[in-house]
Amino acid sequence: MTHKVKNVEIITLSNEWALLNRINFDFQFKNKEWRTVSREVYNRSDAACVLLYNSEKRTVILTAQFRMPAYLNTKNEGTSIEVCAGLIDGNEKPLECVLRETEEEVGYRLPTAIKIMEVYMSPGAITEKMHLFVAEYTPEMKINSGGGLEGENEEIAVLEMPFTEALQLLKDNSIRDAKTVILLQYVQLQNLI
Ligand SMILES: Nc1nc2c(ncn2[C@@H]2O[C@H](COP(=O)(O)OP(=O)(O)O[C@H]3O[C@H](CO)[C@@H](O)[C@H](O)[C@@H]3O)[C@@H](O)[C@H]2O)c(=O)[nH]1
Ligand SMILES: [Mg+2]
Incomplete structure (x- = not known):
């Protein structure tokens, strides 16, 4: 299953030992409607x-x-x-x-x-x-x-x-x-x- 995502905006909330971002993005739901979604993401190396x-x-x-x-x-x-x-x-x-x-x-x-x-x-x-x-x-x-x-x-x-x-x-x-x-x-x- 592929998901459609566009207009990804990255806002850094903290950048100390690791990076914490808020990601705002447009996401297309099953009914084809695009809505803006916001998620906090903690970034570390693998x-x-x-x-x-x-x-x-x-x-x-x-x-x-x-x-x-x-x-x-x-x-x-x-x-x-x-x-x-x-x-x-x-x-x-x-x-x-x-x-x-x-x-x-x-x-x-x-x-x-x-x-x-x-x-x-x-x-x-x-x-x-x-x-x-x-x-x-x-x-x-x-x-x-x-x-x-x-x-x-x-x-x-x-x-x-x-x-x-x-x-x-x-x-x-x-x-x-x-x-x-x-x-x-x-x-x-x-x-x-
Ligand atoms: N200065 C600083 N050091 C940190 C911080 N958080 C962690 N460290 C240090 O960074 C080093 C990371 O050690 P690694 O052996 O590379 O990683 P890990 O902590 O064992 O991580 C692994 O195990 C974790 C627990 O299961 C997992 O959470 C992680 O995904 C990874 O698999 C450790 O010395 C730890 O004390 C912080 O906020 N500040
Ligand atoms: Mg370790």
């Missing part, structure tokens, strides 16, 4: 994430960190369990981003990772597209203890756990980050572990 798994040990590597938006929503949900993820820098390719973030956040140097899909995280509000990857890791790939970039005020706990424990965290809804839910279910559905 992002990439990876679920690390070891099929021999039957383990996965996840992270835990404080997320203010989740805390604002529900106080005791501020600590978020997530796959390793980050925003794509400049001209970086999604795979390069995933390999860099894996070193920074969990301390593993991966030879490569496999792309699974691309999803919008919140298409009604944020332009960000997320590139999802999986990758097999082994203990020999560990090069540092991870934890994120202190200069960026990141404090990331590295959680290596049996896959069965991660599935239990899914089941009891202790994992509430959508990309992490998708990737854990993908690994389970494809019997990668």
Whole structure:
């Protein structure tokens, strides 16, 4: 289905760490009538994430960190369990981003990772597209203890756990980050572990 859009007007509401715009545009509805619509849109670069798994040990590597938006929503949900993820820098390719973030956040140097899909995280509000990857890791790939970039005020706990424990965290809804839910279910559905 194609939609007809014209006269797109962009009004910047905030341009600090990321860009928040109000977009006014004319939109043609099903009955052919054109009407002016207004939407606020938060702009960030695209992002990439990876679920690390070891099929021999039957383990996965996840992270835990404080997320203010989740805390604002529900106080005791501020600590978020997530796959390793980050925003794509400049001209970086999604795979390069995933390999860099894996070193920074969990301390593993991966030879490569496999792309699974691309999803919008919140298409009604944020332009960000997320590139999802999986990758097999082994203990020999560990090069540092991870934890994120202190200069960026990141404090990331590295959680290596049996896959069965991660599935239990899914089941009891202790994992509430959508990309992490998708990737854990993908690994389970494809019997990668
Ligand atoms: N100065 C400043 N820094 C910020 C701000 N917001 C975030 N940061 C910092 O910018 C860095 C971004 O880290 P990345 O690892 O690149 O991204 P991420 O925060 O992990 O984002 C990913 O995970 C999020 C949570 O699931 C996702 O929301 C996001 O889409 C992405 O996938 C972090 O150090 C974070 O503290 C801000 O408003 N100001
Ligand atoms: Mg991150």
